[in-house]
Amino acid sequence: MKPTLMRPVGLPPSASTPLVTPLMPAVAYASETPDALDAQYDGHVRGYTYAREGHPNADVLARRIDALEGCSDGLVTGSGMAAVTAALLGLCRSGDHVVGGDQLYGRSLRMMKEDLPRLGIATSMADPTDAAAFAAAFRPETRLALIEVVSNPTLRIADLAGIAEVCKARGVLLVVDNTFTTPAAITPFDWGADVVLHSVTKLLAGHSDVTLGWIAAKTPELTRKLYDFIVTTGMTPSPFDCWLAERGMLSFGLRFAHAQQTARRLADHLAGQKGVRRVLYPTRDDHPDRARAQRVLRGLGGNMMSFELDGGRAQANAFAAAAKGIAFAPTLGDVGTTLSHPASSSHRALGAEARAGLGITEGFFRVSVGLEEAEALIATFDDGLRAAGAAA
Ligand SMILES: *Cc1c(COP(=O)(O)O)cnc(C)c1O
Numbered sequence: 001m002k003p004t005l006m007r008p009v010g011l012p013p014s015a016s017t018p019l020v021t022p023l024m025p026a027v028a029y030a031s032e033t034p035d036a037l038d039a040q041y042d043g044h045v046r047g048y049t050y051a052r053e054g055h056p057n058a059d060v061l062a063r064r065i066d067a068l069e070g071c072s073d074g075l076v077t078g079s080g081m082a083a084v085t086a087a088l089l090g091l092c093r094s095g096d097h098v099v100g101g102d103q104l105y106g107r108s109l110r111m112m113k114e115d116l117p118r119l120g121i122a123t124s125m126a127d128p129t130d131a132a133a134f135a136a137a138f139r140p141e142t143r144l145a146l147i148e149v150v151s152n153p154t155l156r157i158a159d160l161a162g163i164a165e166v167c168k169a170r171g172v173l174l175v176v177d178n179t180f181t182t183p184a185a186i187t188p189f190d191w192g193a194d195v196v197l198h199s200v201t202k203l204l205a206g207h208s209d210v211t212l213g214w215i216a217a218k219t220p221e222l223t224r225k226l227y228d229f230i231v232t233t234g235m236t237p238s239p240f241d242c243w244l245a246e247r248g249m250l251s252f253g254l255r256f257a258h259a260q261q262t263a264r265r266l267a268d269h270l271a272g273q274k275g276v277r278r279v280l281y282p283t284r285d286d287h288p289d290r291a292r293a294q295r296v297l298r299g300l301g302g303n304m305m306s307f308e309l310d311g312g313r314a315q316a317n318a319f320a321a322a323a324k325g326i327a328f329a330p331t332l333g334d335v336g337t338t339l340s341h342p343a344s345s346s347h348r349a350l351g352a353e354a355r356a357g358l359g360i361t362e363g364f365f366r367v368s369v370g371l372e373e374a375e376a377l378i379a380t381f382d383d384g385l386r387a388a389g390a391a392a
Contacts, residue, residue: 021060023243027051053231057242064249065204065214068183069196073223074216075230076242080179080199082235083213084108087146087175087195090229091222094120096143101128101158103151103358105177105199106346112146129289131162138166144173149181149188149296153306153342153366154359155280157289160296164192173222179203180332184256185300194218195226202333203303205245206255212237212245255335255371259303262377263369267305269378275315275389277363280306303370304332309363315388316341316362322387323380332368337377340366 007030029048031037040047048055058076066074077083088111092098100112102125112123126137128147145167149158160176167174175195176188182203188196198204200212215230217223230236267281279286282293283301293301309315320328320339329338330345340346342360355361369377 021057021243021246023239024056025239026055051239052234052236055236055239055242057239057246058237061200061212061242061246061249062214064246065183065198065200066216068187068252069178069189069216070183070187071189071196071216071218073220074214075223075227076200076237077213077215077230077235078237078241079211079235080105080177080197080201080213081107081111082230083197083199083215084111084146084177085233086215086226086230086235087197088112088116088121088144089119089233090226091173091175091195092116092121092143095141097122097124097139097141099124099126099134099137099142099145099172101147101151102126103128103154103156104146104148105152105179106349108146108177128158128163129156129292131159131166134159134163135166135170138170138172142170142172144175146175146177148177148179149186150282150302150304152180152304152346153340153364155282155287155304155306157282157292157296159292160186160188160191167194168192180304181297181302182252182256184253185297185302189216189218191296195222200245202331203256204252204333205248206252206333206335207244207248208331208334210241210244210248212241256303258371259369260301262372262374263303263305263367264301265374266367266369266377266381267301267307270305270307270381270385273382273385275310275385275392277308277310279308304366304368306364306366308359308361309365309385309388311388311392312362313343314391316343316365318391319365319384319388323384326377326380326384332366334368335371337370337372338368340368342366 039045062074062076066072116123124137126134147158173194176193177197179199179202195217197215200214267279270276271279281301327338330340343362347355347360
């Protein structure tokens, strides 16, 4: 057999271009000469070198999310938590102080309470629905504030305008996790955010088959810091995951619109049912922050709703078991409706008393509404309610 060289590959020439972004799993990219590589590293020409530093599938995905958020140079990370970590550890140093919303995503809260203090970064939690209370937590050394616009699972709406104002006045970087709300409802850079991030895992990718994050900053200086931290700590996403997420994003706008419409219908339906103590949906008249939801979310209530059953764990068990075809699963933003029970999952570590303070009882469920037909979904919830009633 004739000896051959392993790597000089070439694609067959084609005058036409593929309709779908090619999947490029290459870890390394070959340059012609050391001079050519120099030109790349010096920024005179564009080119990839090593996948941890960037690759085409991540960039294609990032540009799509940039377009939705109205920014440029966003970075894709291997998970949403990687994006949260990049913001907190990439932009802060020992001696700094960070203020976080008191109902942040569970792991973000844990990072605030456990990991940052261990690294010499002090933290405080404050209620983001009250900008004055939030500002009261600021100290001279406060460097950064991290908030989510809609809280989990009680769906309270942050006073984004108020918080942005105090952050600006005090020179504090405002970081907004826009996962729950999505750029379909709000683009936080327009409200004064310095950094915006996502768990792309959720609504943006939308099919529960990739774990990814995205983060972008308002200035090139911040972007550079985030980029270097992400590349150094190896938060790089897999090209295949980026490719899948890009495919999922093609239908993001349609999915969001449909799921939101159904979520509103489901909320209105449940609110009238026996055995339902209360329903939480941001744009309903009985929501505590409805006026702010109209302003901040442009009246778009989103795909998330929560409700509380009469009774306790027995009723919750009966409901989840009888609502057949609705996955009882700890995620959100999937094409299928998913149900989560904060008392036994996301908020179990809090303890019953702290949960009660947030209004999270054993009968409390959070629903991420998917793409089922509304009629079928409502019928399934009714099955669950009947079973819960029978268990009373
Ligand atoms: C899921 C989620 C995260 C974490 O994202 P992963 O992709 O699971 O790492 C962060 N923030 C919010 C609001 C989330 O819902």
